[in-house]
Amino acid sequence: MTIRFDDRVAIVTGAGNGLGRVHALQLAARGAKVVINDFGGSRDGSGSSTEAALAVVEEIRQAGGTAIANGANVADYEQVQALVRQTVEAFGRVDILINNAGILRDKSFTKMDMADIHAVINVHLMGSINCTKAVWDLMREQNYGRVLMTTSAAGMFGNFGQANYGAAKMALVGLMNMLAIEGVKNNIRVNTLAPMAATRMTEDVMPAELLAASRPEQVSPGALLLVSEDAPSKLVLGAGAGVFSAIRMxxxxxxxxxxxxxxxxxxxxxxxxxxxxxxxxxxxxxxxxxxxxxxxxxxxxxxx
CATH class of the missing domain: 1.10.287 (Helix Hairpins)
Known part of the structure; x- marks a missing residue:
């Protein structure tokens, strides 16, 4: 049976580039109305611009889909609340939230400033908490919701120089574990994607041959499955280069x-x-x- 998202409204954070952009394009291609959230910062989180989000909105509209842009910083709860208000005013509901926004500030722990730790945790962990909290009651009232976290092998298995990123990414698995249990009675399913993809985040750490084979287009179908009507709940899905796995504690x-x-x-x-x-x-x-x-x-x- 074909997975469709007709009449569903999705918010995708960090959707101006990379994985988030492809998540959004694929959702829109299957009928979803999509809110393209992107703060427009660089890979380390500095700067801001709505240009990337607007470009993705235009791509979706040119393909016959429906989308709007939003430049909220997911680390700012007031901005996130405004994002959700904008979504409801435009489309009437929120069915799907994909927490994808992220930044990197990689250094060995001894060289890592506290500012680097707070910045990464604020975007990855608190950004996901902020966005999920802002849509949670809406989803409960609708008796329908699909929430996707984004983790990483760095958090689940470890990687040198990413203590801030790894701590945030492992915490998101814990957040999923809690919310998947709390969401059951209101038909809210919560899952986590562990992607390996060629994006701004990974372009300088992966071999050229693997980069060519690891397009986001080979990861996003996993994200769409995890936010579909018949999605499982409390699943961590590894995805990359057309390869998929299930990961558990x-x-x-x-x-x-x-x-x-x-x-x-x-x-x-x-x-x-x-x-x-x-x-x-x-x-x-x-x-x-x-x-x-x-x-x-x-x-x-x-x-x-």
Whole structure:
């Protein structure tokens, strides 16, 4: 069945260039009315301009679609609220939010200024929180919403020189975990995209051959799936160069070691068992993880 977005209204942040632009173009091509949000800053977040957003709006209109531009800084909650008001005034509702806006200020942690840390976290993490918070009650009232976060391998697995970026990107997975649970009763589904794509962000860190094969057009279809009517929820989808994966947090089977005289040496002696990843599995929520610990502890205490 063809995935369509007719009568759906989507906000895409950071949509003036790169992945966000292609997300927006593909949504519009499938019937969505799209708000092109872009602060218009450079890769490190400096400067601002609405030219990029307006150019994408023109592309969509030339192709027969419907779009408007917005220059809000996602790190500023008042500007984000104005963005949502503009969207509702123009189109009457908000069905889809793609949190894509981002900046980079890469340095080793020892050389990283606090300003670099705050700036990156404010755009990636707080920007996503601001935009999601601004549409959340609307989506609850509509009993429909699709929210997409954008994470990165740097956050989930680590990368030298990106402590600020990685911290923000991993936090977005945690935000998804919470909101996917809270959104269930109001048909709000929340997912996360982990893209690898040739954009301004990656143009100087990827080999030329891979850059040519890693166009955003090979990532955005994953984003569209994750904000579609039949989307899953609480999924982290890896995407790049036509390659896709599912990524999840896992935990090994809990081992009871405890007792009144528990020592660090007792834990060290069992570390191979504790870190046996052959026993690992996902946890649907925090309650499931806690229950496993309680059950394991009670069996250990009773000597079962």
């Amino acid at each position: 896992e935990e090994t089977a809990p081992i009871y070691i405890g007792g009144a005289d528990l020592t660090p040496e007792d834990i060290q002696a069992q570390l191979a068992r504790i870190t046996d990843w052959n026993t690992a599995g996902p946890r649907n929520d925090a309650n499931e993880q806690v229950k496993l610990f309680i059950d394991t502890a009670m069996k250990g205490i009773k000597g079962v």
